[in-house]
Amino acid sequence: MHSFLLAAALLAISTVAKPFNTRASATPRCIPGQSCFPTVNEINAFNASLDGQMFSQRPIEAYCYLGDPLFNLAKCSNYTTNFLNLQYLTENSQTYEVPTWETCGIGNSCQLTSGSLPVAGQCKQGNVPNYAVEAQTQDDVVKFMNFASKYNLRIAIKNTGHDYQGRSAGRNTVMLWLHKMKEMNFAKSYIPQGCDASSSSFDSVKLGAGAQWGDVYEFAHQFGYMVVGGDANSVGASGGWGLGGGHSFLTPNYGLGVDNMMEATVVLPTGDVKIANECQNTDLFWAIRGGGGPSFGVVTEMVFKAHKEVPMGVVNAFSNGLSFTQSNQQALIEALAEIAPALGNAGFGGSLELFGPVGLVIQGIVPNKTADEVKALFAPMFNKLLAINKQDFEAFVNLFQFSTQPTWYDYGKTAFSGNRGSGFGLVFASRIIPAATFNNPSQLADKMIEGLQQGALFFSILAVGGNNTGARAGNDPTKTSVTPAWDTAVWHVIYFSITTGNQPGSSIPAAAYKTAHDSAEILRQYLPDSGAYLNESDLFEDDPPTAFWGQANYQRLLTIKRQVDPQNLLNIWHGVGWVENGGTSFETSAPDGGPYSCYPTIS
Ligand SMILES: Cc1cc2nc3c(=O)[nH]c(=O)nc-3n(C[C@H](O)[C@H](O)[C@H](O)COP(=O)(O)OP(=O)(O)OC[C@H]3O[C@@H](n4cnc5c(N)ncnc54)[C@H](O)[C@@H]3O)c2cc1C
Structure with a gap:
């Protein structure tokens, strides 16, 4: 049994967290x-x-x-x-x-x-x-x-x-x-609505709810600016990405999406329209900076900070012909973990994906660095691996290519296009890896390999920060509602499985969810005080409130949720209020078995 069921049972009898609206639970939606x-x-x-x-x-x-x-x-x-x-x-x-x-x-x-x-x-x-x-x-x-x-x-x-x-x-x-709803506007020295003229201003883009990152990057580039955004051009800029946290290759330098989202227009479930920023509707503003979409309302516009463009140092490595033994993989993760805090402090943001013994994809950038400077950041890893086993690692080291791109837009227009993980049944389970873990790179590598052995097909390491400021790049974490695990995050590690057998007549296959869950479970047990990223998480995360927000943030989010959505119109899987409303059993008395009757179950 998953512990969130236990949590739901306990919360149901506590006086703190009662269902929002017993009528809504007893009388399902039409x-x-x-x-x-x-x-x-x-x-x-x-x-x-x-x-x-x-x-x-x-x-x-x-x-x-x-x-x-x-x-x-x-x-x-x-x-x-x-x-x-x-x-x-x-x-x-x-x-x-x-x-x-x-x-x-x-x-x-x-x-x-x-x-x-x-x-x-x-x-x-x-x-x-x-x-x-x-x-x-x-x-x-x-x-x-x-x-x-x-x-x-x-x-x-x-x-x-x-x-x-x-x-x-x-x-x-x-x-x-x-x-x-794709409108986009650029403004220099923007002062959030309702703030007085002496408030600090920032250069910004205001984006309609339907804007997508590829278009936003191109738009901001026309003005000589860049915006912290996702690593696939098709991801929405003003929807789930920023509402749930939003990591970017720019995160180590500029913070998460929620750190850069400075204002939003929100249509509440009651139909009221609110402008939320640091000067008005401040509780709502805090809640939507990490509480997840659409739990607090529908955002129709978001204002993000725009940053002046700088050149990018770039690293790429790709192979589908490696023959890595398990000990090679372990050595690689350990060597990467050794340099990860320094890489993050230098501003490196990117990803490393290992596909079994043969496949490798590394992509990343370091703003304001030359190709040689980026190469120098990776040199300790190369030296270590070559010292361990020159024969096995020489070809690997030679895969790395270092270059520069004039801007974030120039980098992203190719790096963030193509199929970046869609059109098939990709399944995630993940964990945020805090800076202290990197004091013992060998143990971290052991745990990550042990996780892989539980059945996931491959994993991805996202480099999101260094040991100076985690993934927040100096922004004030108390102003957002994401899990505090991001504050010291160096990596966000994702295990993947792929579902097969979606044919008519079969159920949504649970096996892939189980293997991803079991793989991430190793890191969950290894790092019980860390957290996970709502948008790229385990469908069966044991305790969603603690994992995605931490209990202190969650209790405040729940209070705000009850104020803005008293009828609990916006109930989503693992969203704020989901556990308190019975989780998977929400509205199971509906004629179709309820909104979650299509979701798989695992034991
Ligand atoms: C190929 C790919 C690449 C990705 N890359 C990244 C990445 O680089 N960094 C990262 O952090 N994440 C990444 N993600 C995960 C991504 O952040 C989430 O999938 C996110 O939820 C997508 O939001 P969306 O609005 O585009 O999608 P949708 O599926 O349309 O919406 C996602 C959630 O947000 C809600 N929502 C959408 N719009 C609104 C709105 N205007 N107001 C209120 N609620 C809303 C929806 O109801 C839903 O619950 C990636 C995902 C994919 C598939």
Whole structure:
């Protein structure tokens, strides 16, 4: 049994954390087909108020099913050509970066498993929202929230659909889709709204809810600026990324996304619109700087700090032809761990991925450093490895290429494009590695290898900081609600598995979640006081509140959640309030078994 079930049971009987609204728990949300769901006339009237931006939707793979009313071979082949294209997947309301989340267990899926098209059988709705409202303006978002609370609807909020745990999809939901809200503005010396003129100002970009990092990097570059953002151009800038924390290759120098997010416009579940920053709605501002989307409302605009562009020292290494023994892997992790705090202090941000004994991908940057300076930072690692085993490591060392790029934008336009982990059933489990751990690099390497031996296919080390300021780069951590583990973080380590067998008729396969969970469990036990990153976490994290926020932050988040969302309209897997509302058992009395009836279970 997972300890979060125990935590839920204990919290349920405590006076501190009672369910938000017992009526809402006892009377589940309205779903399509129920008499409480809006009638056709009511939906039509609502749609007219939105200028026709509401539509019903089916899984995109329906085009490929011979017997389906939507069958269309040209559209089907467009999908099958593009299903690994991250940007394409964001441009359709009904597609998700991890297609597992379009499915819902036995007999309720539309996934394609065979290369030969068209396919027989039936396409089922699965976990794909039944209706979408394509918001163009803040007013549309307000109308959506009011409609959802009036009819007590089960809803989903989707931006790009990158979430690794299906939180922007949802069985029998009406979905708000924010992708088209793409406005961007640049301002020098911006003073947050409501702050007085003598307040400190900063150069900024103001981004609509649908802006994506690739576009933002290009936009800011026109003004000679860069913005701390994700390492895939398709990730949303003003949605789940920044609301949950947001790490970047720029984090060691400039902090997390939440450190750079300076203002947001939020439509609360009540339909009220609030500007949140350091001068007004300060509790809400603190909550959305790490509390996770969409638990506190729908953000329609975010303002991020913009930083003046600087040249980038770049390191790359790639191979799919290594023949690393386990002891080679261990030596590599240990040697990397030895230099990691110094690398982070110098500003190195990047990732190292090891795919079994053969595959390696290293990418990274050090702002304001030349190629030779970056190479010098890695030299102690090379020397150590060559001293251990020259024969095995010489070819490895020669894989490293050092170069420069004039700007962050120039670096990202190639480094952050292509498929960076979407279109298939990628599964995560992760742990933040604090600076003190690097006092014993050999033990850390042992634990990471032990984790891998539990069954994960590969792992990724994200370099997010040094031992001076962790991942916060000198920003004040008390101003954000993310786990304090980031304050001393040097690495964020992710174990990966891949689901297979999403075919119609099978359940969402639990095995991959179990192996990723078991792998991360080694680090969880090794570092019980550390935390994990909400956006790239274990679907079965044992104690989500403690892992993602720490108990002190969590209790404050819960209080704010109860104030802004008294009806608990925005309930998501592992979100703030999820445990207190029964976790997986939330609304299981609904006719379809509740919003989490599509999620796998592991023992
Ligand atoms: C290929 C890939 C690369 C990634 N790279 C990075 C990286 O470099 N750094 C990093 O930190 N993370 C990274 N991630 C993880 C990423 O941060 C999360 O997937 C994040 O939740 C994506 O947010 P989104 O809004 O784009 O996606 P969505 O799936 O649309 O939304 C994610 C969550 O946020 C909510 N949400 C979305 N928009 C809003 C809004 N406007 N207001 C309120 N709630 C909202 C949704 O309801 C959902 O719960 C990556 C993910 C992928 C798939």
